[in-house]
Amino acid sequence: MTLTVQDISVARGGIAVLEGVSFTLTPGHALVLRGPNGAGKTTLLRAIAGLQSTLRGDISAPEGGLVYAGHADGIKPTLTVVENLAFWAQIFGTTHIDTALAAYELTALADRAAGALSAGQKRRLGLARLLVTGRPLWVLDEPTVSLDTHATGLFAAAIRAHLAQGGAALMATHIDLGLDEAEILDISPFRASAAVLDSFDEAFL
Amino acid sequence: MIALLTRDLRLALRAGGGFGLGLAFFLIVVVMVPFAVGPRADLLSSIAAGVLWIGALLACLLSLDRIFALDWEDGSLDLLATSPIPLEGLVSIKALAHWLTTGLPLVAAAPVLAVMLNLPPQGFMPLIISLLLGTPALSVIGTFGAALTVGIKRGGLLLSLLVLPLYVPTLIFGAEAARRGADGLDITTPLAFLAGITCGTIALLPFASAAVLRINLR
Structure with a gap:
């Protein structure tokens, strides 16, 4: 269940953005x-998610073994919170949605239409989806957007519990979650250098 | 996959789901035709089969861009693409859900509307059989078109232009079967062709749809 990334380059919109990124992520x-x-x-996270x-x-x-959570939560506004989660649980062949609801304090909102939730509540529902998938490797893109301090704490607790069970998490985030076991990889040194002519004059000589 | 089908059916039936959009359009087209053509029973009964087929086809076309657009917008499509369901299965289920919410209601409404167009009594059975055989092909081809245009904002025009030529064989043989049936002639040959087209599209197009969806997501 180890994720290994070796010397990959990714492009967005036809322009290379990252070059030579390598890392290994082991369980826990x-x-x-x-x-x-x-x-x-x-772009890097989407490439890893396939x-x-x-x-x-x-x-x-x-x-x-991988589950991806992007900027959009994939929530259907006309379905209730429980129906949204139950759908993903069925897709991934699992059943325990109650623990996921409890982990993000969504139990009280269970029968509310997802369209009536606030942005932070929607994000919590999107993160609760990760728990019902039962997959060991989480690939998360800005998971804490629109979460308040308390909900960020819930998320950090969920990550910690997931790591304790032998899971792994790869995430892009700007805020400090207070996770001691998290390693930090700054990707700015891997920025792809655009193919620029060394000297403007040489093109004419 | 059953979960995906029940979710799609449930979404279609809830408010704003678009169920009934195609049906209402079909109803409007068929109701308007006698006003436009005039109260000539003989003329109406001779064009009834063709008008019903055109109406069903356009009603089908109307709801195609919903197949993937909504899932694309809220990010579910990305999440489904990384889920255990293969994309071929995903597009097949999407086509089936589209047929159940659009094609099947059209088949059920057609005989009622055929009365308004004065379709001869012997033409009802061939009409229902031809629509029942032909509409699955419309949904499967439409899913392919929707997969091609996923991610394009307001791609409805492009989708119609891509899909309509692919609908022509189904329309020709479907309407031919219904028309021959109304005239009391043998309908075996056009029905066989229609069934062939439907079976061929169901067998082959899900793979093409999954391939273009994979390219479009990347």
């Missing part, structure tokens, strides 16, 4: 990607 560990806006965090092709390099992710 979390890796936090840091970098300024536009550095290529989302939603995008890479220019070069190898990604060896555990087969069927």
Whole structure:
């Protein structure tokens, strides 16, 4: 269940954004990607999740062991909170949605239509989906957006419990979750250098 | 996969789900035709089969861009693509859900509307059989078109232009079967062709749809 990324390059919109990224993520560990806006965090995470092709390099992710959570939560507004979660539980072949609801304090909202939730509550529902998938490797893109301090604490607790069970998490986030076991990888040194002519004059000489 | 089908059916039936959109359009088209053509029973009964088929086809076309657009917008499509369901299964279920919420209601409404167009009594059975055989192909081809245009904002026009030519064979043989049936002629040949087209699209197009969906997501 180890994720190994070797020397990969990824492109967005036809332009290489990252080059030569390598890291290994073993069970029980979390890796936090840091970098300024536009550095290529989302592109890298999508490539690891298999939603995008890479220019070069190898990604060896555990087969069927990965779950991805992007900027959008994939919530259907006309379904209730429970129906949304139960759907994903069925898709991933699991049953325990009650613990996921409790972990993000959504039990009281269980029968409310997801469209009537606030942005932070929707995000909590999106994160609760990770718990019902039962997959060991979480790939998270900005998981704490629109969460308040308390909900961020719930998320950190969920990550900690997941790591304790032998899971792993790879996430791009700007805030400090207070996770001592998390390693930090700054991806700005891997920024791809655009192919620029060494000297303007040489082009004419 | 059953979970995906029940979710799609449930979403279609809830408010704003679009169930009934195609049906209402079909109803409007067929009700308007006698007003436009005039009260000539003989003329109406001779064009009834063709009008019903055109109406069903356009009603089907109307609801195609909903197949993937909503899942794309809220991010579910990305999440489904990384789930244990293979994309081929996903597109097949999407096509089936589209047929159950659009094609099947059209088949059920057609005989009622056929009365308004003065379809001869012997034409009812061939009409229902031809629609029942032909509408699955419309849904499967439409799913392919929707997969091609997923991610394009307001891709409805492009989708219609891509899909309509692919609908032509189904329309030709489907309407031919219904028309021959109304005239009391043998309908075996057009029905066989129609069934062939439907079986072929169901067998092959899910793979093409999954392939283009994979390219579009990446």
